Amino acid sequence: MAELMLKDLVIKYGKVTALNKLNLTIKDGELVTLLGPSGCGKTTTLRSVSGFLPVQGGDIFLNGRRITDIAPEKRGIGLVFQNYALWPHMTVFKNLAFGLELRKVPTEEIKKRVATVLSSVKMDEYADRYPRQLSGGQQQRIALARAIVLEPDILLLDEPLSNLDALLREQMRFEIAAIHQRLGITTMYVTHDQTEAMVISDRIVVMRNGVVMQQGAPEEIYMRPRNKFVAGFMGTTCFVEGAVVTADGGRCVIATEDGLKLQGVGTDLKVGEKAFAAIRPEYIALDSRARQASGSSEVNRFTAKVDRSNFTGELFDYQLKLGKHFIRAKEYEAKALFELGNDIEIKIDEDRLPIVHDSDLEAAAV
C-alpha cells in the first residue's frame, strides 16, 4: 500500500510562487499524470516530492508518514529523469546494483534482482554495457529499471520520453503503461504531452501557474473540460465565444455576437455569462456526412466556407469560416475534396461540444 498525499503545498522561487496551496492525492497503485505547459508547476511538484526542493508551506505524506522534511535518500522514492541520468562510469549492472549495495543486500540476491528487473524491461543482454553504448530508448529502459529494482513505494517520472524520437516515444508509452499495470506501483508522471498523458494515465491532473485546473480520468478531461485552458490543452480546439442563453441539466446553449447558436454540454454555467464553445475537428461532420448525421435535428447545423485545406496523408485538414470564426475540421475520405471558397454544410456533434468558462475565472475560484 502506498498513497501519496500533498496538502496545501506551497513552493516559491524567490518571490515567484511556483505552487500555490496544491492539494493532490495519488491512491495506491494509481498512475497519475501531471500535465501542463512549461512553468505550470508540474516538475516543481515532482521535485518537492522527491525531496530536492525545499517546501515553504504545506505537507507531503507518503503512506500517512510526513516526509516533508526528510532527506531525499530516506523517502523510498524511485525517480526517472528526463535525461535518464545513468552513471556513465558504471555498467548497466552496476547502475542497477548501486542502490541495492547501499542497502547492503547480499551479492547473490543483488544479481538475482537485477537480472529479474532487466528481463522485465527486455534488457537482459545488456548488463555489461556502459550507458554510452546504448541507444536513447535503451537508456530509458535502464533508467526505469534502476528505479524499480529497489521496489520503491512510489515511482516519479519526469518527462521520461521527451528526449526520444516520435516513433520510439509511442512505443515506450505502451511499455510504461504495461510495466505499471504489471507492478501496480503508485506512480506520478510528469509530461507536457497530452497524448502521452491520455494513453498512460489512470487520472490526469491539468496544471497551470501552480494551480490545478482540473483533474479526472483521461476521457473525462477530454470530453468534459471545465474551463477554456483545459479544453485548449487537450487536442486541437477552436473556441467560439458567446453568451449563455439556456443552461440546465448539463445541456447548454450559447449565442455568439454574429447570431450563431451553439448547443453543447457544460456544467456550472449561468444564463447571461460569457462562455466558450470548444469545437474539436473530430466532432464536425462535413457535407454529405453532415446531412446524414443524427436525423433531421437542426441543432448545430451550419453553413461554413472552406478557407484553407491541407492534405496530411491520412486526412484532409480544413480550416472553415463559420460566421466570423475560424474552425478546424478533419475529413478522412480522400475523395471528399472541397474547393476553397465553397460553402459546405457542417454539423457539430452537440454531445461532444464542451461549453466552458474562461480559465481565469476558474483559477481565481480555486
Next chain:
Amino acid sequence: MNKIWKKSLELALLVIVFLVVIGPMLSLFLWSVAQKWYWPSPLPQTYSLDYWAQALGLKTSLAIGAVSIVGAFSLSLMIAVATVVIAMLIAIPAGYALAKYKIPFGTILLFLFLLPNAFPQQPVFVNILQTFTRIGLSGTVPGVMLIHILVGLVYGVWITNATFRSIPPSLEEAARSVGATGFQAFYKIALPLAAPGLFSSAVFVFLTSLDEFTGTFFIGLPFINTLPLTLYSSSGYNMQFASVIALLLLIPSVVFMLLIQKVLKAEYVGGMG
C-alpha cells in the same frame, strides 16, 4: 596518388612538430654535454658528462663552475608535492561547492582566486614579503609553500569548478534517490566522474609550483633555493649547467603528460562521451 599525398603531408607535419618541439630540447641536450663549444662551430668541439655528474652530485670539480643541485631539486619536488596536496584539499571542496550550491557572492569568490594572477606579480609579492617578514614566514619553506598555493589555487579552483559544473546535477540526484547520502553521492558519483579534471588540475598546480620563480625569489631567497632559482643564478655565466637544470625541470612535466594520457584513456573519460 591521393594516398601518397596524404602520407607526405603527414610526414611534413611530423617533421615540423619535431623541429618545433624537439628542436629546442635537442639544443639544450647538446649544450648540457658540451665541454667546449665555440663559435662558429655548428657542433661542440668536445663532449663530456662532467656537468651532469656535477649537477647530480657525483663529482666535485671547481674547474667548471657547477654545483650539486640534488638539494634544490628535492626541495622543489617536496614543495610541489605539498603544494598540490594542500591546494587540492582546498580546491576540491571549494570548486564543488561553487559549482553545486548557490553561494552568496559565489562568482566574486571565484574571481578572488584569480586575483593574485590578475595583477603584476612583483608588487603583490613585495607586499606579501613585508607581511611575511613581520610574522616570520619569509625565508622559510612554509612561506614559499603558501605563495605557491596562492598562485596554484587559480588553476586548482577554476579547473575543479569547471569540472564539477560539467557533471549534470541529475546524476547525483539519481544517486540520492536510490539511497545515497549527499556525501556518498559526491564520493561515488561526482568524484570519479570528475577524476580526469581533478587530475589535470593537480598537474597544473604541481607544474606551476615546480616552475614558480617570482614569488619564491621574493619570499624564499636567500635561504630557500629552489630549482628555478638555481637555474636563474647559473644561466648567466654557465650555459652547460643551465641546460642540465632546464632538462631536469622538464622531467616531471613529461612524466605527468604521459600519466595524463594514461588517465585520459581510462574508462572515466570514455564514460563521459
